[in-house]
Amino acid sequence: MADRYLTFATTGPGRFLTRHLGLPQPAQLHRHSPEHPTLDGELLLLTAGKSTYPADLPTLLTSAGHTIASTTHHPTAVVLDATAVTDVETLSExxxxxxxxxxxxxxxxxxVILGSPPDPADHHQAAAQQALEGFVRSLAKELxxxxxxxxxxxxxxxxTAEPTLRFLLSPxxxxxxxQIIQTGPAETLAAPADWDRPLAGRTALVTGAARGIGEAVAEVLTRDGATVTLLDVPxxxxxxxxxxxxxxxSAxxxxITAPDAGDRIAAALPDGRLxxxxxxxxxTRDRKLANMARERWTSVLDxxxxxxxxxxxALLKAGAFSPGGRIxxxxxIAGIAGNAGQTNYAASKAGIVGLVRSLAPRALAEHGVTVNAVAPGFIETRMTAAVPLLIREAGRRMNSLGQGGLPVDVAETTSWLAQGGVNGQTVRVCGQSLLGS
Ligand SMILES: NC(=O)c1ccc[n+]([C@@H]2O[C@H](COP(=O)([O-])OP(=O)(O)OC[C@H]3O[C@@H](n4cnc5c(N)ncnc54)[C@H](O)[C@@H]3O)[C@@H](O)[C@H]2O)c1
Structure with missing residues (x-):
């Protein structure tokens, strides 16, 4: 379902009208394409306090293809190293x-602001680093x-932050x-030989891949070099x-609710490894709880x-993952913010956040496998095309970018998480939805 408002709002008259009527003003987002693989323009590198990485950070950014700007004239990216912000005084920098x-x-x-994790043993540092969270969330709403x-x-x-910085500083x-994303620990990193095909030689399995977001994920993982097995219902x-x-x-x-699904996946893997x-x-099987028959609850949770x-x-127990594996x-966002009519769905999706948080450190320690999640907001798929017009319009506009995302946005985020450098994160792909932000 085409977003006609977005098309109109990005024309000259549309821009004029939306500005004067105080309506949302979404911009056409520049997404990755072979013709447009990078942000065109210079990157401004700034620091607040003393830089923790005075040599390594410029080297990393340059090797990622960025030209570090010498002036402040229209940079396409600004990276601010605020890792050494430890109190209110350095925060003011x-x-x-x-x-x-x-x-x-x-x-x-x-x-992109680089920070440090808040230190539980230093409440001044913790306050200043947590302050960056409110700062970034507000700035994202203003930009x-x-x-x-x-x-x-x-x-x-x-x-360790290189895959993350390459992703964030790209279309x-x-x-x-x-969003707030924590990178590391160091053992999650496996730098690829070729950053243009970072998943070359890797095998992937995507569930629900016959259409929608899953199809886009399979496509982007393939573009990035992986050999993909696509799973969906018969x-x-x-x-x-x-x-x-x-x-x-391969199909x-x-x-996936079959009792032997784990074994059958393991049996279908090329070379038996994943x-x-x-x-x-x-x-989804939406109903308000008072009207929700048990079957709607169990099917969604299942x-x-x-x-x-x-x-x-089953796959961890079978030792199916290669070291450096990724889940x-x-x-x-319904699992983070809650949504009327979706107690079943939101419970299942909040459960995913809990699973990731708990399993990530153990899966890394015991199997060398990272565990992360994507949390899509309003994404333009068959699922959301079926939503009534007014609710669909609200879903599209109620985020900082004023538009719905595309399946490819979730797919690009998934491919980045598959590259490593992060563990235990749930990353929202939602244009900073006002729900649960
Ligand atoms: N579209 C959105 O706005 C949005 C927002 C938040 C989260 N999500 C989540 O993203 C994922 C993909 O969503 P989508 O919009 O592409 O949905 P979709 O309905 O277009 O695709 C889901 C796919 O999963 C498959 N599937 C369902 N049950 C299955 C089973 N038991 N075994 C194997 N395959 C099964 C379906 O056949 C379908 O091909 C879902 O987990 C959804 O909850 C979507």
Missing amino acids: VHTALHPVVREVAENGRV GRGRTATLVRVTGPIA KSAYVTG SAQQDLTRVAGRLGG LPLD DILVHNAGI VNLAAVLATTD IATAS
């Missing part, structure tokens, strides 16, 4: 650094014109804004075979949560 340049940031530009702001809390060497992160076999054929992957028709598992399959737990456990599950 964030204002000093960004106040003169923020207006200058180009359309579709990026502001407009397709510009985004993100806080990256760095743990360990800056090299691939067009719909990710207002009734979707025709679509599944078509998509698998188009991508050169696995299987209901590097990347994307739990994307999901369903597909969205119980099957994710069961297949993850990426799919939550939802």
Whole structure:
């Protein structure tokens, strides 16, 4: 379903009218394409307090293809190293650094602030670092014109943050804004030989891949070099075979709620090993709790949560993951903010956030596998096209970018999480939805 408001609002008359009527002013987002793989323009590198990485950070940014600006004229990205902010005084240097340049940031530009995790043993440092969270969330709401702001809390060497910085400082992160992401620990990193095909030689399995977000995930993982097995219910076999054929992957028709789903996945893997598992399959069966028959509860919890737990456990137990394996599950902003008529769905998706938080450190310690989640907001798919017009319009506009995301936005985020450098994170792909922000 085309977003006609977005198309109109980005014309000359549309811009004029929306500005004068005080209506949302979404910008056309620049997404990744082979012709447009990078943010065009210079990157401004600033510090608040003393930089923790005076040599390593410029080297990393330069090797990632950025030209570090010598002037403040229309940078396409601003990176502010605030990792050494330890008190209210050094925090004020964030204002000093960004106040003169923020207006200058180009359309579709990026502001990335590097912070440190709040230190439980130092309440001044913790206060100042937590302050960056409120700062970034507010700035992301102010920026407009397709510009985004993100806080990256760095743990360990800056090299661990490289996949994250490459993602955030590229068109691939067009719909990710207002987020707080912690990178590290160091053992989550496996720098690729070729950053243009960072998943080369890796095998991936994507559930719910016959259409929608799952299809886009399979496509982007393939573009990034992975060999993909696409799984979906047997009734979707025709679509599944078509998509698998188009991508050169293999199709696995299987209901993930089947009691032996984990074993059947393990048996279907090329060479019996798996590097990347994307739990994307999901369903909704909406009703207010008072009207919700038990079947609606169990079917949603079975597909969205119980099957994710069961297949993850089975594959970890079978030793199916190679070291450096990645598990990426799919939550939802409904699981973070709650949504009327979705007690079942929101419970299942909040369960995913709990699963990720708990399993991530153990899966890394015991299997060398990272566990993260994406939490999509309003994404333009068949699922959301079926939503009544007024609710759909509200869903599209109620975020800082004033528009719905595309399946590819979730797919790009998934591919970045598959590259490593992060563990235990739930990253919202929601244009900073006002729900649960
Ligand atoms: N579209 C959105 O706005 C949005 C927002 C938040 C979260 N999500 C989540 O993203 C994921 C994908 O959503 P989508 O919009 O692409 O949905 P979709 O309905 O278009 O696709 C879901 C796919 O999962 C498959 N599936 C369902 N049950 C299955 C089972 N038991 N075994 C195997 N496959 C099964 C379906 O056949 C379908 O192909 C879901 O987990 C959904 O909850 C979507």
